[in-house]
Amino acid sequence: MTVAPNTFRAGPDERGFFGLFGGRFVAETLMPLILDLQKAWDEAKHDPAFRSELAGLSAHYAGRPSPLYFAERLSAHLGGAKIYLKRDELNHTGSHKINNTLGQILLARRMGKSRIIAETGAGQHGVATATVCARYGLPCVVYMGETDVERQKPNVFRMKLLGAEIVPVSAGAGTLKDAMNEALRDWVTNVETTYYLIGTAAGPHPYPEMVRDFQSVIGTEAKEQIMVAEGRLPDAVVACVGGGSNAIGLFHPFLDDADIAIYGVEAGGRGLDGDEHCASLNAGRPGVLHGNRTYLLQDGDGQILEGHSISAGLDYPGIGPEHSWLKESGRVTYVPATDDEALDAFQLCTKLEGIIPALEPAHALAHVMKLAPTMDKDQIIVMNMCGRGDKDVFAVAGHLGVEM
């Protein structure tokens, strides 16, 4: 039986573990650098100058705070709880990813690194990384699976315009996992000069904690904003989870508010019956990949499976380790939404609210569509609209059978 801890916000421990999950499972070549990074991060997070520089960039470069918007027509249509959207798709570069890349680029500069590498799936993190590299004049190499290069063409071009070099990765299924492998190989080769700007709250400690802390601005703002709008906290918060950075950013400030139901929505792909999904928490088991122990999609022999999602940003067979711990502790409920449900949500939101969501938060919205009607009209849901759908319109047209 799991005993609820006094707080859900204390992790990770000094070795980077959230219970069983997390840690630092990396090759020795990287270990000294990971320890340097840990030290730099520990110093930076307590340095008022670092915090104030980041706050300034967040306000004047990224456009924070993002609004908390009452989705009136969507709420009326679903006929239940009041739905608020945390509009992180309005950030500069079009998603929550900029919250993290701004923080990490400042850290890379503090560490004196002269070259930045990143992995990307949907391209949102790649764009956000290329953006901050342009802003600070640092060379940027983005690893991206070949499949994703194909289905996220607008973002590939944006990254090139921003001056980044895109390296398509053909290994495996050519998606996010393979891009991350290749980024790690680059890092291990160029470890002295290079900073690896990981895009999600996963990887070796301290990345899961650091990315969460940079993204927690989402939940912190949302908490203040809902108090202003409604005079009370929400009854439920909802976010999509791929690696899980936008979700942990929204969830973390709410974790110790026991009355708030928290839902993470995984990519259910073509359903959990087969292998064509990315629901690592619902259909995977604990394992070790990319520097951390966490839930993974894997076969009986510990080989990692490729998974599938309509959304490139959720197409990853793992999940940030803190989510694995939050699942096992029972604090957060993780549910799947299928490709088709996400497509329906994508269209509904576009038509009713005039907001074109990215396919990633469309998964979160698909769950909101199930949840809201079961709740009372005076109850409140806050959902993270973590990215805008401009990048997805070509892919969605394809799925809807529209020639463009």
Added chain:
Amino acid sequence: MTKGRIELRFGELKAEDRPALVAFVMAGDPDSETALDIVKALPGAGADVIELGMPFSDPMADGPAVQLAGQRALKAGQTMAKTLDLVRRFRDADGDTPIVLMGYYNPIYSYGNERFLDDAAAAGVDGLIIVDLPPEADDELCLPALARGLNFIRLATPTTDDRRLPAVLANTSGFVYYVSITGITGSAAPDTAKVAAAVGRIKRHTALPVAVGFGVKTAAQAAAIGATADGVVVGSAIVDAVRTSLDEDCRATASTVDAVVGLVRQLRGGIDAARREIAEKAG
């Protein structure tokens, strides 16, 4: 405690003033039977220690040659159980040549750490090299392995400075594997002078033999490294020899085992010649 096969083998070689040739092959590449034939042929070709790769879908520290070898093995249906069976069958015929399993943690974790260590020890495995288990994670697998008499061989790298080296060496046994470059397997050729300096640095911290690998491909390179190191690890070049011997469907041919044997013989010849020259100059 009785001496293990690794300690005995390095002891014999030291007495003969010869560096060890550590040959890496991937278990199950190109199929489990051919892989067994290759492993069986290695000692006769001049390999002193066999490093057997456990294939993994996501080998983050490996270059293309070892990545492809792992993919071939997995495609041919290799599993952890088959890898351990390969060791068992090799051991039936050869009781002396040390076998070290090298790979990544997840397939072991999935198999079950305790069960894996028991089965590996029973099969005749002598040591483990697990790329993604640094000393900070010693309680996971290293300490239980040592308790069963298995050696846990640590990688030391150019980024492992003197401050960190004692921690890296603390629970290391058998030998120390010095990674000659910052990089992935089979990439840039190591700088021999830098490697010699690094081997000297490690030897100031430990009495264990030091073997050097990553990027050693030719007999000449092996000879240069073997002039100062206690062992030379060759991997990517060997699995590449496997690859080029295969037919267009990636199946073994009549020349597959011979291709590996031929390369290992060349490497052996190169290493031995280098030591003879040094001995003659000194004599």
